[in-house]
Amino acid sequence: MTSLSNQVQPPRSARIDALRGIAVFGILLVNVWSFIWGFESLRYGVLPATASIFDVLAIAFTAFFAEQKFYPIFAFLFGAGFVMVTRSLKEKLGRWSDAERLYRRRLKWLLACGVVHGTAIWFGDILTVYAIAGFFILAGLTGARLRKVRSNLRVWIIIFFALLLGNFLLGMQMISPSALQEQAINTVAAVEAGRVVYTEGNLLSIGIQRIGDYLTVTMQSLFILPHIAVLFLLGAMSVRLGWLTQAARHKKFWRRVQWTGFAIGIPFNLAWATMVVVEAIDPLHPSIYSFLLYAWLPVGGSCLAAAYVATVLLAKESLGGWLDNWLAPVGKMALTHYLMQSLLCSILIQGFGFGLGARWTPAGWLAIAFAIMLLQLFLSRWWLAQHAQGPIEILWRRYINKGFGAAEPTKRDPL
Template sequence: MAAPSSRRSERIDALRGFAVFGILLINVWGFVYGYAVLRYGPMGGDDSQADRFAVFFAAAFAEQKFYPIFSFLFGAGFALQIRSLTKSVGALEAMRIYRRRLGWLLVVGLLHGSLLWFGDILTAYALTGFWVFRKGLQPLSKVRESFDAAVLLNGGLLLLMALLTVFIATSSDFAADALVEVLRAADIYVNGGWGEVARERLKDFGTNLSGFWLFIPRLMLLFLLGVFAVRLGWITRPHRHRRLWLCVLAAGLLVALPLNLWWGYSAVDMAVGAGTPRPTSHAALYLLELSGPALGAAYIAAFMLAGERAMDSVARWLAPVGRMALTNYLVQSLALGLMLPAYGLGLGALLGRIELLALCMAIMLVQVLLSRWWLSGHQQGPFEALWRRFTYRR
């Protein structure tokens, strides 16, 4: 079966490329410190102000901002693709095709999480997608009902997380155990052999999967927001919704940004006082569940409000990365998995936090150049082409 052609949005592709790079800024820490409560590891007197800035920057401007953007765009991409498929092959065949698409993504996600990166998000996307692609085909009023139900579910989970946060903040044993665990995991990921790292990765991937009961409801909400954004024209015709995006940007800058700056400061404080974090740091971390995605929404608004000339300049560099988002995401995991462990280049034991941030910037630059080069001779990235071939097989 021939795949239907679709007109791509450079603005959306550029935003997707921006999100891919933002995710790298957070994933890199897991390759050094593992699946730990102390994401940025413990810091001591040997860590420079530059290292503290690296933690502050990643926490304040990247953590909990970019997976919501990517999830929102996944839902939007579903709505765009299913619309195109339905027009070309009918609703029933469109559902079959999209089911194959999600099945392929699920397999890739499980392999990615097992072999490269325990924090894989593709598995969760595929599992959530099987639910959303049925809901997203319904009339808008029904989609709204599903969205309202997802809001209530996430509200209940936030209340549960508040109770857990209070418990953690008042438990000295939890903080001490977290410090011991991050030191143990970091020693394995940085200094361990291939077999040791593989076993630890599988254990951490299992922990990641066990937390899906908390994570997938967030994805449900974000996917449905993406469906709304397409069906109501928020991102397909952003010039008609400038007032909406101005409100989102204002809320992000005036409310979410100060809270995220507080979390950036608190993340450094938690890393420095790893054994005895302040209760206020836990409060900032809890509020990040809302303030992080809110600032991510402001990033989206900035892209939607950008003028054509400015967006053309940005898209020239970021849109190719976004068109190859799956390939670039997987290659990032491969690159970090080869460069940081002792059985690879062993850079994890040599680089400080600011140098890890610089390494991410170098990977981003290389991916920009490679994406532009690859797409000068191909329609899609290599993994996107495989995905498309499986999806539209006869």
């Protein structure tokens, strides 16, 4: 078997790594809240009567700018990475079957990593669902040919919108003022119970709660598989057509994406953020409009996410250079940073650690997220000055390359 390290590696794209770094940071803005409130639908919990304007703004900012904006970017890049990686592996190994077999090892490692992360650190793990989605999609993309990508994309778009519309219509039939009121009472009680465990409990009680929540969240997350599949395949197609890898040649396309995404995404997400703040202030009197907006949030959020991607790819030289210089290192260590964020949030926020979730307010919790980002900005540059990859990425590579005769990766390794 040919050694993967014996051939010249193509350079990584700093801009794609920067996008991945932005996605990792954006995901943290949303995830930090669940370390306090658990997995219930009232993501931002209940604002106390003593809440400051900064607490209100912290919730509004997260709902408008981040919620369901950055995991779509990550899924999009996951699909793009699939094509770039398998294409590179095929050139090194000589056969698509070997390239896909090696990629399946990546997915198995990602799945195992997700299970450990979800059960031992944070219940809201997304790696498990990404890995499952990857296995489903890989089965229909032999060779990652553009024709197959397009045909699979059409199928998953139909499934995604059928599921979205079906869930919306079913929910509309079940909604009534009395049902909304009863659901709100039960949700507030569950959210408060979760908050007490996570912010005041010991390691054992938090661990028991986390495992139960992980199983529930993972089962529920399977319903977003069609959404992830659509984003995954869009990423794959963006590489095959050069939209992502040759963005400078497709400026007209990305400008259309940018303005369309902002035109749809800004008003929708302003309405969503307003509704989220109202719900946090008065959770016992939910509005039917909250349900309507939440039902279409995967679309509204993805529109703004697409505008973010287009804006980064169209960035002028000065801003683009700054993004590449500071955020590309974060993207190169995306998996390490994702897991580190969960570990740090658990230690800082939850009851077995410093317990800041019980003592600080929403503005303080968001400040924790920004502090972690700042730490990771500098940590990435320091670590990559001495190593080719992040520590978790190095372990990942060693497992993946087992049996393929591969040596240590170089700094130019695209995987």
